[in-house]
Amino acid sequence: MKPNTSTKIFRALMGAGTKPRWLEYESVPKETADAVVIGAGVVGIAVARELAVKHGGREVLVIESAPTFGTGSSSRNSEVIHAGIYYPTNSLKSLFCVRGRHLLYKYCKEHNIPHKQIGKLIVATGSSEIPKLNSLMSRGIENGVEGLRMMEGEEAMKIEPELQCIRALLSPASGILDSHSFMLSLLGEAENHGTIFSYGTTVIGGHIDEDDHIQLHIADTMAVKNWDGRSHLKPDLILVPKLVVNCAGLGAIALSRRIYGHGHGLDSNSNSNSRALPPPRPYFARGCYFTLSNVKSPPFRYLIYPIPEEGGLGVHVTLDLNGQVKFGPDVEWIDNVDTSSFLMNSSFDYSVPRDRANKFYPEIRKYYPGLKDGSLEPGYAGIRPKLSGPKQSPSDFMIQGEESHGIGGLINLYGIESPGLTSSMAIAEHVATRISK
Ligand SMILES: Cc1cc2nc3c(=O)[nH]c(=O)nc-3n(C[C@H](O)[C@H](O)[C@H](O)COP(=O)(O)OP(=O)(O)OC[C@H]3O[C@@H](n4cnc5c(N)ncnc54)[C@H](O)[C@@H]3O)c2cc1C
Incomplete structure (x- = not known):
């Protein structure tokens, strides 16, 4: 029998002189699993629900390193249901955002998830921004976003008296939701269909065995936290699943690099492996939020967005369902991220320096001149898992299956930044369809 790619990689590693660590794991308990x-x-929760509820009722195990669900980017975002305007037509971002938005509104209505379709105004505050606003409108229409309408500044400022702009693009399809209730509801459905959530459990790596199966190395998160960083971290369990979906967010790329046989030993000069792609290079960008204090009622009814900036959508106005107003997120590229950390989420600094408000005031006052000194309070921060860096053109979501990396039963989701929340149900649908094919 002709050895396939990962068997060759395994053999390459075996023959490389260094004894792979997992050969020392004979004493570690081993379990099989379905998905x-x-x-x-x-x-991850949306994917688990989709697999458990719809696609043949798979037996799903979700492994989460944190003590509970949704503590990563999923609880550090704007909670905006995006319409699908910004992304190149036919990109995964545009397709999943538009489809995901429809699925999300329907799901929220059917399951009483707090949400509001409040609409959004993208505003041009100078004449140089008008061509950009026009191209956003054309792109939005091409992407299938309903109801987009360009309005003169006067009309926009009549609807929103605190706003200053010379033209605005109205997107009635945009909205907000309570993302925690959404996740809780999906999770409940998944659990009702037999999905098991194992919290405080970390996938520290894995390997491709001689039979070409993926084996995951699992450890208790406490042991990972207490690890001295010098000795070898041995897993507590080895899992041999039929299917693995890597939804590890900020840690997804780092994790797939620790699956031996995944991109390891792939040589660009080697013909046999020429189609197998190694994991991409990760980039990270922090975004901070400030909340508006000292106001009796919110100054805006709509979400207000400036023209997008490099790496983000610009410091915008978001309202939550309790009427609290927040501004953000800005874009701060983070260098020198230690991607060897097993717990990438907790290795980032999520603090919001008070003096960063000095950069927010002039940005916000371009469209909200009435913003009073001293009214911004530090809120929270989130980190975007990106696939392109500063000055590079924005990247799309990346979903890699066997056809990309050569490993059967493994699907990696990379670069799931905004609009990942809006897209979550469409991503889940896509993953499940791919698996069933
Ligand atoms: C500042 C900001 C604003 C945003 N605003 C919006 C918005 O308004 N609308 C929108 O649609 N999208 C928005 N997004 C994007 C959205 O928040 C994300 O796309 C989405 O939350 C990604 O979800 P996820 O499940 O992929 O990742 P995460 O929520 O990060 O979840 C990944 C999980 O994997 C776990 N994990 C990681 N490594 C391991 C391991 N080795 N073993 C076990 N568990 C592991 C982590 O603990 C974490 O819980 C925003 C993102 C940011 C950063």
């Missing part, structure tokens, strides 16, 4: 989802953020 394993890594990460209980909104995407």
Whole structure:
């Protein structure tokens, strides 16, 4: 029998002189599993639900390193239901955002998830921004976003008296939701269909065995936290699943790099492996939020967005369902991220420095001149898992299956930044359809 790619990689590693660590794991208990989802953020939960409820009722195990679900990017975002305007036509972002929005509104209505379709105004505050606003409108229409309408500044400022702009693009399809209730509801459905969520459990790596199966190395998160960083971290359990969906968010790329046989030993000069792609290079960008204090009622009824900036959508106005107003997120590229960390989520700094408000005031006052000094209070921060860096063109979501990396039964989700919350149910649908094919 002709050895396939991963067997060759395994053999290459075996023959490389260094004895792979997992050969020392004979004493570690081994379990088989049907489908394993890594990460209980909104995407992992949506994928688990889709597999358990709809696609043949798979037996799903979700492994999450944190003590509960949704503590990563899924609880550090704007909670905006995006319409699908910004993304290149036919990109995964545009397709999943539009489809995901429809699925999300329907789901929220059917399951009483708090949400509001409040609409959004994208505003041009100078004449140089008008061509960009026009192209956003054309792109939105091409992407299938309903109801987009361009309005003169006067009309926009009549609807929103605190706003200053010379033209605005109205997107009635945009809205907000309570993302925690959404995740809780999906999770409940998944559990009712037999899905098991294992919290405080970390996938520290894995390997491809001689039979070409993926084996995951699992450890208790406490042991990972207490690890001295020098000795070898041995797993507590080895899982041999039929299917693995890597929804590890900020840690997804780092994790797949620790699956031996995944991109390891792949040589660009080697013909045999030329189609197998190694995991991409990760980039990270922090975004901070400030909340508006000292106001009796919110100054806006709509979400207000400036023209997008490099790496993000611009410091915008978001309202939550309790009427609290927040501004953000800005974009701060983070260098020197230690991707060797097993717990990427907790290795980031999520604090919001008070003096960063000095950068927010002038940005916000371009469209909200009435913003009073001293009214911004530090809120929270989130980190975007990106696949392109500063000055590079924005990247799309990346979903890699066997056809990309050569490993059967493994699907990696990379770069699931905004609009990942809006897209979550469409991503889940896509993953499940791919598996059933
Ligand atoms: C600042 C900001 C604003 C945003 N605003 C919006 C918005 O308004 N609308 C929108 O649609 N989208 C928005 N997004 C995007 C959205 O929040 C994300 O796309 C979405 O939450 C990603 O979900 P996830 O499940 O992929 O990742 P996460 O929520 O990060 O979940 C990944 C999970 O995997 C776990 N994990 C990681 N490694 C391991 C391991 N080795 N073993 C076990 N578990 C592991 C982590 O603990 C974590 O719980 C925003 C994102 C950011 C950062």
